[in-house]
Amino acid sequence: MNFKFKSLTIGLGILGMLSFGSTTFAKEKIGFVISTQDNPFFVNLKDGAVKESQKLGYDLIVLDSQNDPSKELSNVEDLLVRGVDVLLINPTDSDAVISSVRAANRAHVPVVTLDRGANGGKVVSHVASDNIAGGKLAGEFLFNKLNGKGNIIELEGIPGTTAARDRGQGFNEAIKGNLNIVANQAADFDRTKGLNVTENLLQAYPDVQAIFAQNDEMALGASKAVEAAGKNNILIVGFDATEDAITAVKNGTMTATIAQNPEKIGSEGIDVANKIIKKETVDTYIPVPLKIITK
Structure with a gap:
């Protein structure tokens, strides 16, 4: 009798751990490789992505390439190892980023480019001003x-x-x-x-x-x-x-x-990633409106 009770308790405990584990570790991860944080525009772009990811409940990992294409590739490889579900990338260079995009393609991780596009590799969607x-x-x-x-x-x-x-x-x-x-x-x-x-x-x-x-x-x-x-x-x-x-x-x-509206570009990037994760259809280009500011 006691043995059965203990077995049941242990079984429920394991089930609880598995259930807790699925809740903790199944939280989708979005990787974001940004070209630089030395420029206020890209700081605002990152802020928009961070706010939207928090709002939607995603784990966002942001890595700074410091305007270095080799660091950009290293950052992408790091995120792929971490098992991100979607990769957002703001390229340092539209040609140099091709290697990073193709690395994600080989890992079957969808890629979304922000502000700057990629001249090669498969990109699901591009979010930018015209x-x-x-x-x-x-x-x-x-x-x-x-x-x-x-x-x-x-x-x-x-x-x-x-x-x-x-x-x-x-x-x-x-x-x-x-x-x-x-x-x-x-x-x-x-x-x-x-x-x-x-x-x-x-x-x-x-x-x-x-x-x-x-x-x-x-x-x-x-x-x-x-x-x-x-x-x-x-x-x-x-x-x-x-x-x-x-x-x-x-x-x-x-x-x-x-x-431009860099915060909007960042938040739109997260919205696109959200749709990809939910297996919804996304447009290949998401335009963000712009205007001229004078005194």
């Missing part, structure tokens, strides 16, 4: 401000990223045959490089009426160079609408910025 449309918005704005005439410097982002390519494409399409781009040079989406490159270009091309920077960090660097050169009449347009850039627009050191 960078071509944003570039056009910047070009049309400067065209109207300059009455269709003037010399422009274009600061390009990291070569090979879809963001740099698409923003440049849209901008150049908008001003083609009208405004004159006297120089376009990469400053790698970096504020200090934006400052240094602009200083050099202003010396080489003193007759410039406007600067288009493919992100706000470069635009903020350019504004310092413009101020140091005493050319405060030069129009400066950035892209991303980070907090620092919006402040600069308000105080007049920048003219405008194209507003």
Whole structure:
């Protein structure tokens, strides 16, 4: 009698442990590899993903690639070993990320790209603003401000990223045959490089009426160079609408910025992952609206 009771107790205990285990360990994991946390835009993007994952009850693991493609691949491999159910990735470079995407493909882990796309491998969905449309918005704005005439410097982002390519494409399409781009040079989406490159270009091309920077960090660097050169009449347009850039627009050191919504990109990424986990249909491209912010 006592033996049966003990057996029943042990059996129920094991069942309880198994039940508890399924509750604890069956919580789906979403991996998120982000290009960098040195840029406020990507910090906001991560924050949007974190908030949405908490709201939906997912275990989100975020790893920072520090703008290094080799670290990006290492991060992806780490997450695959940890058994993530979906991989979100904000690529350091659209070509370099192909190896990471293919690693996830081999592991049969669905991939969703955020903000920047991948030029190869199988990606289930891409969440981003329409960078071509944003570039056009910047070009049309400067065209109207300059009455269709003037010399422009274009600061390009990291070569090979879809963001740099698409923003440049849209901008150049908008001003083609009208405004004159006297120089376009990469400053790698970096504020200090934006400052240094602009200083050099202003010396080489003193007759410039406007600067288009493919992100706000470069635009903020350019504004310092413009101020140091005493050319405060030069129009400066950035892209991303980070907090620092919006402040600069308000105080007049920048003219405008194209507003993405990085938090929305992050939260949409989690929503897409949620649908994938639930085996629901997802769109291959999820656009996030943008607008221009001026003083």
